[in-house]
Amino acid sequence: MRLTQISSTCCFGMLVCFLAAQGWTDNPAGEAPGLTFAKRDAQRASEAAQASTNLVADAAAKLQVAEKAIADATAAKGITEKTVADALAALQAAETAKTAADKVSADAATNAQKVKDDAAADQAAKDKAQQDATTAQTTAAAAAEVLKTRQAEKITADANQVNTVKALELAQVALKPAQGAKTEAEKNLAPIAAIAKSAQEKAAFYATTPPVATPEAVRLIQTFTHTRPFQSCRIDPTGDFVFGGCQDNTIQRWDLVLAKQVPLPGHRSWVADFAFQPGTNLLLSAAYEGKLLWWEAPLVTPTTVRTVAAHKGQVRSIACSPDGQFVASAGNDKVVRIWRTTDGALLKELAGHNSHIYHVAFHPNGKHLVTGELLGIMKQWEVASWQHVRDFDAKPLHKYDPTFHADCGGIRGLAFSPDGRFLAAGGIGEVTNAFAGIGKPTVLIFDWLTGQRVHLLNPKSNFQGSVWALQFHPTQDFLIGAGGGGSGGLWFWNAETGTALFDFPLPAAAYDMSLHPDGLRLALACYDNTLKIYDLGPKPPAAVPPK
Amino acid sequence: MFCSYACNSAEHSITRRGFLQGLTAGAAGVAGFSGMVGPGAAAELTSSQKHVVVFYLAGGVSQLETWDPKPGTDTGGPFDQIQTSAPGIDISELLPHTAQQMHHLSVIRSINHKEGDHGKGDYIMQTGRRQEPGFVYPYLGSAMAKQLSPADSPLPGYIHVGGGGGKAEAAFLGPKYAPLGLADGGGPANLNRHAALTEVTDLKRRELRNKLSQRFATGRRQAETEVYNQSYDQAAKLMSKKDIFDFKRMTDLDLERYGKHEFGRHCLMARNLIESGVTFVKVNHTNYDTHSENFNFHLEQLGEFDRPFAAFVSDMAARSMLDNVLIIVMSEFGRTPRINPLAGRDHWGNAWSICLGGAGIKRGVAVGKTNANGTAVTDREVDGGHLFHTYYRAVGLDPTKNFYDNQRPVAKADPKASAITEILS
Structure with missing residues (x-):
């Protein structure tokens, strides 16, 4: 209008x-406006293509980071799984030891009482039975302590395992966007690269053809x-x-x-x-x-x-x-x-x-x-x-x-x-x-x-x-x-x-x-x-x- | 003035007898009398005499640039809508003066007569029917003139300011009810007695003509001479009331308010004619057939229409005439929501609007709806038949009664339709 x-x-x-x-x-004296603007377009397109290329590289780097994070998380998860298994074995061994010590302690206590109540038993036998009982009791208490330690270790190992699983999941979640961003960046690059190529060709053409x-x-x-x-x-x-x-x-x-x-x-x-x-x-x-x-x-x-x-x-x-x-x-x-x-x-x-x-x-x-x-x-x-x-x-x-x-x-x-x-x-x-x-x-x-x-x-x-x-x-x-x-x-x-x-x-x-x-x-x-x-x-x- | 239509017409024999009986028997009523001028018709009126003024926006005014704007939509065009003096009723910004009178007016936004042909759309809007082969229904002006005009009125019942129309509009009602066209804004032609005749000479001449007519009528058929004499009598009565056509008496203030252009003068003439007792006045405003540059042309045409129309409505209200004067703004159809490559709108009868006001009409009401971009009616779809029933009811007439054409009953309004009661007061 x-x-x-x-x-x-x-x-x-x-x-x-x-x-x-x-x-x-820049507008060199006497340069045709068509060429000036073709060059400007080519420059802008090239810059955009470069920016797009940079985006692709950036996206690829981010994808690498994401992939490494997954690998690290996977390794950490493996370690924690082994730790959990070891802790479980130790826990089970401690439980067994404690059970045995408790039995020994109980038997010793029973025996000491029996000897004590036996009128025929001499004092030495009584003292020995009592000492055995005390020793067994001490051993059982020690086994209980060990069990407690193993239980705590197991809880820690389980928690560590949960954390590494979560870390892996997070790393995996981050992977998809990174892959998408890279794909998108690569997809965008193609037409912009084509535009840049065309603009450069046009500028080159106008440089020789008024x-x-x-x-x-x-x-x-x-x-x-x-x-x-x-x-x-x-x-x-x-x-x-x-x-x-x-x-x-x-x-x-x-x-x-x-x-x-x-x-x-x-x-x-x-x-x-x-x-x-x-x-x-x-x-x-x-x-x-x-x-x-x-x-x-x-x-x-x-x-x-x-x-x-x-x-x-x-x-x-x-x-x-x-x-x-x-x-x-x-x-x-x-x-x-x-x-x-x-x-x-x-x-x-x-x-x-x-x-x-x-x-x-x-x-x-x-x-x-x-x-x-x-x-x-x-x-x-x-x-x-x-x-x-x-x-x-x-x-x-x-x-x-x-x-x-x-x-x-x-x-x-x-x-x-x-x-x-x-x-x-x-x-x-x-x-x-x-x-x-x-x-x-x-x-x-x-x-x-x-x-x-x-x-x-x-x-x-x-x-x-x-x-x-x-x-x-x-x-x-x-x-x-x-x-x-x-x-x-x-x-x-x-x-x-x-x-x-x-x-x-x-x-x-x-x-x-x-x-x-x-x-x-x-x-x-x-x-x-x-x-x-x-x-x-x-x-x-x-x-x-x-x- | 020879009226060939009346030849062989039994209806006109009845008319003559009925007319004479009507004069003598008053409103007593005779079978078949109700459709004729006179006390029978007058008895139908609920109050004092009703009048009708139609503003006919020829060519098809755009509903989107008038009564049903849709700004911001794909069909809305460049114009905005504005608030009016009727709360809740917005109209196009092209009608700022009319907007200030909307508390006296109402709109119907849901007309769908499905007709996109000028002639056929015009016929629907002016007769309330679709065209039928071999039969013509009376136009609104003729029908109202016949039913609402006082029997002894010296005035024509139907005046078309600006000219146009013709005796065909009266159809079987007879040429008495055909529009009297006032071309170029003046009075009827030959309204003044010829300068060579004195009043006495003219009277003697008419007496001689009557005598000769009576002799001629002896032993001959009555209808032709009846109509012939009737025409002369009406012409003589009209000559006696020629002052109402002296539009030079318009004041400068009125001309300023109505505008000095042709349509402004025509609206002012319409006001004066109604005040003088004319039953039906039609004022054309042309042209709205805007296939090209719809917006520029509507800006131009509605810019001319708006102020005088608003002045007319304002004057009717100020003179306490609104209750007795039905105001109708109509076209043959609306215009397409789609904007064509010429920035125009084409013919469209499927979802459009008219404006009503005055006698029998609620004030500040909008009846019917179209969808968001005006391409279809979504609520209270009506057609020409509904509109005619509504006009009849608005002026206190019964649209379910009949006219008689050669003693055959002809429904005054389409029996398949009914009045839009939501808009009737």
Whole structure:
């Protein structure tokens, strides 16, 4: 639905500075952005693959530890089992000895009593019998002590055995997760290694083959699927992430290299537009509930840092000024609002539109803002004074349908050429049935200097539907339109000559488009629950031989 | 104004006799009289005269953007729901003004007439029946005009503000009950006496026409001349009440409250017509057939509908007219829960809603339910027949009685259905 709020050339220049400042990438002078980003992707993929490899090694080490723990526990258990057996034998021997000693003691006592009671027995015999009895009693007491000791030893041995059994069980329990972690790590490594290999091959290919975007090369390279259709999308200036505004009211972020998905919940309605605040890593999102949110977008778990209730009714479009000072927003309350990016303070309200405002865009020179509405009027505002300068007539993009008593169309896409010479407005024209969406995808090209319309463009094919997003290529002389009707389409024109260059059919309507800062890839927010990434660059061979 | 329908119609002979008897015999009643204008019908009314106003959102308004919002679901669309003045009844945020009047209104959220064709859905909603080959049931406006209009009313019983409809709506009831269309927001055509005629000359002209008609009727069949003369008489009565069509008298304050657009003026006209005694007024608002860009178009159309409709309801309440005026907001069907690739919604008769209020209707009630994402009715499923029974009951009429077409009884409402009593006061 939106295109660019900063010209792509400007965007790339800022990006390079931004990345350099962050220490994220090197950009040798004159290197093609496609190569720079391919190298960056390769580096990120390699790092991820290395991290994944490290994870595998770590998991293997942990598995080894677990296995050794089992072995140690098993050995300890064997020792304790032997100790228990020995203790049992000793205990049994002590019991036997005690039994025998007790018997001897009892017999001796009986005998001593008998001798004592025997009148015929002499004193010596009596004394000896008594001494034997005393000795036997002492022996029995000693045997009892030994038995006690053996019993205690047996209890200790049993306890030790229990502990070693438990230790073994614990070691065995720890083994399975360690094995699982290793398997998982190995499983994860394979695709990441493949990604890294592919990214390295692509970077190597682009090092020898200039990565130039051409319409005819367009091809699908990635598909990210969620649960509902996507309404909007934006690739961040680092080129690492794509953000999609989904009809479940969430923003979904995917890592373009690693394909990892992270949700950003926060809005209460469909997200209509995104902007990145230049010089920061802040993402702004605007949604139909009327709010703007600022996000720390690159965080592992992105968080909101600011919320602004910006408009009564839907916010349909936002744009950041190239210098990063301002964010302009507009929507159904027909007012353009200018906010200070640093603190979200309202600076100015621009009145003058008479219908819902669908788009806002800053001129690449940062000195002017253009806003476009449902009725096909575009207004130019001077940034220095925020005064209205002039109107552009984009009426071919609007129709009042007398049958249905409704206005239809409007400025669905808005883009400046990188050099600022042309302003493109897109939507639906030649509407024959407003409520069935029957009309032609249409783009109007205006000469910025004169304000005059110089071209009215349609796709080469007889597609019926609307342009939903427009973007000039930052370095090549073509303009890209994305949109749809029953299905979707990507359309390429030369804005200077007014020539339709190439049509590319899409399986589903595309409601928004965002060009990657490499100038080769573009993201589409599609009706079929997907964010799709298409590539306009040269296709790397299946395998690039090493140099 | 020649009414060919009446040819060979025994019903109209009866009508004439019945009409004359009705005038003389008052409410005494004659067999077969009950379905006709006059005291017989008046006797059915439980209180003072009832009126009906239908706001017809042509093309099929989306229930999800009006009376049964489902925000946050896969079918809900981008709009939120808002609380209303009726506790527990939330409606779409697209109707903020109406939301403030919901304590006067109620909704039925469980209509399933299974029809996705414009013409057939329209017929169901306006007649309470499915189409039958070779037979046409009277439309709601004609039926109500026949049964609720006072016998001596100089006013047409059924006015369609904005035009549309036709004598076919009256079916066998006769063209007297067909809608009088007020195209482009003005009064009926030729309402003023021709400038070349003085009042005396005009009166003499009408007397001469009557005399000639009477001579012509001697020995000839009565129905044709009856209707012919009736039409002239009604036209003359209407000319005498032409002031009610002087919409230039609308105040700036009213225009401000209702909006200066066509629908706002039409709603204001509806209020004035009802206040002037017209029985049934239908106001169209077009168009909601949003196969493409459903949300933008509903934003646009409901943005226009909301304020004047709410002003109308508010005025009815402020003027203590709600108890006597049945308000119905209907379409031929709703729209699909599924959002199509054009960001549109298609035709859907399986689970949708209407709004009712005023005469005979409980205030602030929601009857029936749909499931979480609005794809099916889960409670109190009703169809066009149930709605017609309910309308009849709401204005104090008995829907189980019959009309008579050539002396054949025709049930006023579908005998297989019954009234939605939960919503009746």
